Amino acid sequence: MFTQCEAVLEEKRILSEKDAFLVLKVKEKKEVKPCQFCMLTATFKKSFDPFLKRPFGILFQKDDKIGLFIRNFGRGSSIIVKDIKESFKFDITYPLGNPFYPKKDKILLVAGGIGIAGIFWAGVVYKNLGKKVKLLFGGRTEKDLEIRYFLEKYNLDTTYYTEDGSFGKKGLVSQDLENYLDYTWLVCGPKAMMKAIFELGKKLNKKDIFFSLDTYMACGIGVCLGCTIETKNGYKRCCKEGPVFSIEELMESSF
């Protein structure tokens, strides 16, 4: 079950002009399960602007620390990435969302850029549960994959992709998916990438594909009904029924 508590920024690394890696020490320790996320205040000092907390995937958990990988997308994330310094005290609500455990024993994680934050920890947990885990991690250039230095110690079997070929295989993270038809796919990344994989999955008639979606959220705990997405079974809350949805319940307009 989740909690709301203080989280002190212990370590912050700027990975590129737009990405930061953060380690937070949380006052109350709660077990983070696969695909769960947190809501974090994104205001400097005592300001209430921007007003809402921001949802972020939890990259890993170790003792009373959690790791986050944050891209400067807008006003809130820009404050976190650029302005907030070590020892800053955030207010956090975590872990949130419906944990996702696939049935199959072979799992393929497909992460595009910042999307790694949504599914990496799931891979670690699955591996610890004895499942075979393969990670495909892609970005536009090597800079987008810089976070790997913090992830390599978890020894997930990983193949890297960059669009410009500056690191790993040249091309898109989605290009080799058909080699992994006997795996369950868990996907997180930019909309365009997820849509492409959704279409591929439909074409292949592959049913065990799951997407970790991210939408704007106000509360993260299921009360505001603001983060709903359209599914075949009606509107669903991304924060509560999600963030992971199966290809079978999603539609083109869900993304």
Added chain:
Amino acid sequence: MELKVSLKNITLKTPFLLASGTCGFGLIFEKFFDVKETATVITKGLSLNPNPGNPPPRLYETYAGLLNSIGLENPGADTFLKDIAPKLEKKKIPYIINIYGKDIDEFIKLVEKLNKTQALAYEVNVSCPNVKKGGLAFGQDLDTLKTLLKEIKKVSKKELIVKLSPNVSDIKPFVKVCLDENIFNITVANTYLGMAVDLKNFKPHFKRIYAGYSGPAIKPLTLRFVYEASKVSEKANIIASGGITTFKDVLEYFLVGAKAVQLGSILFRDSKAPAKFKESLKAYIKSLNLNTFEELLEFFKEKRKAWEV
């Protein structure tokens, strides 16, 4: 310390309420604090039949606040009666049902169904900007409001609270309509009509174009309405709802005449705010050498007398 406050025929254990639509059905807040000792829950707007709500996107963050276009998504009266009310009642959480109908007939059928609950009251929502029918239409026309309230009074076995709209130029006549109908508990107010556009795609952000603005930005606006509404009559018990973010905001509303306050959007940012404000309120009352919350209201009332020009 005694924090109870008496409105017309309803006594609240504390002057804090969780605003409709910002706390679900209140149960999840048990994870954050002892709800029954801290606040009264106002349910998400409930309609006779299940309502799927508006298509996404439903949120847009603005400076110091947010726009929402939820569209009163709710599971309908039957599910509420079967699955939700029993849980609230078992936990002895005091609750008020926020009710909404697209026409008078639906309001009546809804109230008849809900009369058997242990809800403290109904909060009649005549101010939701996010639905096609009913909602705001009831709250912007004096005659329509009057007719609606008359009809609901006939069937309601519970005290009524009317949640007025801030989307009017003068709120006082709306307060008077409530008082004329012998309804003395009034929530001021709801969200403000606003809109957002998607410049990249040259279109409105929301499919219904307009949405409701809430959060810190609206507090001074609603503060004005609460002050004006509370001046209409001694008999009006005003419950403030608009932009409360800090404990100072809470006090400001009491100072201008509110008897109770609703915590809304702040719950998204700080779900423990009600418990924090309750402790701050006790400390504040003590710092003035007063003993109860009702004494604080008296104290503020005396101060207000000097304001009149």
